[in-house]
Amino acid sequence: MTSRVEHTDVGAYALGLLEEEDKEAFEAHLLFCASCRSELTDLAGVAHALNGIGPVEDVAPPSPGPVVDMLQRRKAAHRRTRRGTFVIGMAAAVTLVAGGLTVGTQLTADGAPQVAQGHDDHMGPAEQFYADGKPIDGKGVDGVTGGLVVESKGWGTHAALKLAGVKGPLECELISVGKSGERRVMTGWSVPPAGYGVPGSPDPLYMHGGSATPLKDIDHFEVVTSAGKKLLTIQA
Structure with a gap:
C-alpha cells in the first residue's frame, strides 16, 4: 500500500468498502497519521448522511441507501482487483466533503455517480x-x-x-x-x-x-x- 493510497483510503474506510487486508493495513496506518485520524472523525458524519448509518461497521446495514448500494455493487464488480479506481475516486470525493466543499451526488441513468461541486473537480x-x-x-x-x-x-x-x-x-x-x-x-x-x-x-x-x-x-x-x-x- 503506497502513501498516496493510504491517505486516500480514509473515505473508503469510512464507508466500509475496504477488503479485510486493506482495512487492517489502514488501521495500522491510522496509529501514526494524525491527519487521517482527524479526517476520519469528520467523515463519520458524511457516512451517516450518505447511507443513514453511524460509525463504520464491518457489516452493511440491512437497507442501505442508493449511493451505498451502488458503491457495494461496483465494489463487487472489481473484487478481482486489489484497488479499483472507482473506490479510490469515491474515497477522494468523500474526503472533499469532509474538507468542507459543497458536493452533491446523484445517480445517472446508468447507475454511475454524478458529482457536482463548488471547487475545481480536478484538484485533490x-x-x-x-x-x-x-x-x-x-x-x-x-x-x-x-x-x-x-x-x-x-x-x-x-x-x-x-x-x-x-x-x-x-x-x-x-x-x-x-x-x-x-x-x-x-x-x-x-x-x-x-x-x-x-x-x-x-x-x-x-x-x-x-x-x-x-x-x-x-x-x-x-x-x-x-x-x-x-x-x-x-x-x-
Whole structure:
C-alpha cells in the first residue's frame, strides 16, 4: 500500500468498502497519521448522511441507501482487483466533503455517480486546501521550490505541502521543528525517477501532513531526504 493510497483510503474506510487486508493495513496506518485520524472523525458524519448509518461497521446495514448500494455493487464488480479506481475516486470525493466543499451526488441513468461541486473537480484534497489557503513560500536548494499552507487543529497542526523541482528516486519526509528543537515527521513519500515540477514531469507534488505539535510552538518545517539532505525549509 503506497502513501498516496493510504491517505486516500480514509473515505473508503469510512464507508466500509475496504477488503479485510486493506482495512487492517489502514488501521495500522491510522496509529501514526494524525491527519487521517482527524479526517476520519469528520467523515463519520458524511457516512451517516450518505447511507443513514453511524460509525463504520464491518457489516452493511440491512437497507442501505442508493449511493451505498451502488458503491457495494461496483465494489463487487472489481473484487478481482486489489484497488479499483472507482473506490479510490469515491474515497477522494468523500474526503472533499469532509474538507468542507459543497458536493452533491446523484445517480445517472446508468447507475454511475454524478458529482457536482463548488471547487475545481480536478484538484485533490491537498491541492484544494493549498489553493484555498495562504501559502508560505519555502527556501529550497538545487532548484527545489515549494511552500506550505498550515492551520491549527485541536490535535496539533495540519499542513498541505507543494513541492516542485525535485527528481527521484528519493524518499522524503515533511518534518515540523518545534521551538524547543523537537522534530516530528508529518508525512512521507517516494519521489519517482521522473520527479515533480521538472521538464517532462511538470506537475508539482501536493501532500497532506499532520503534527502533534501546536502551530504556535513550531519554529519551521523541513522537507528532507532519507539520506538527511534538506531540500526545503519553510518558516512557521
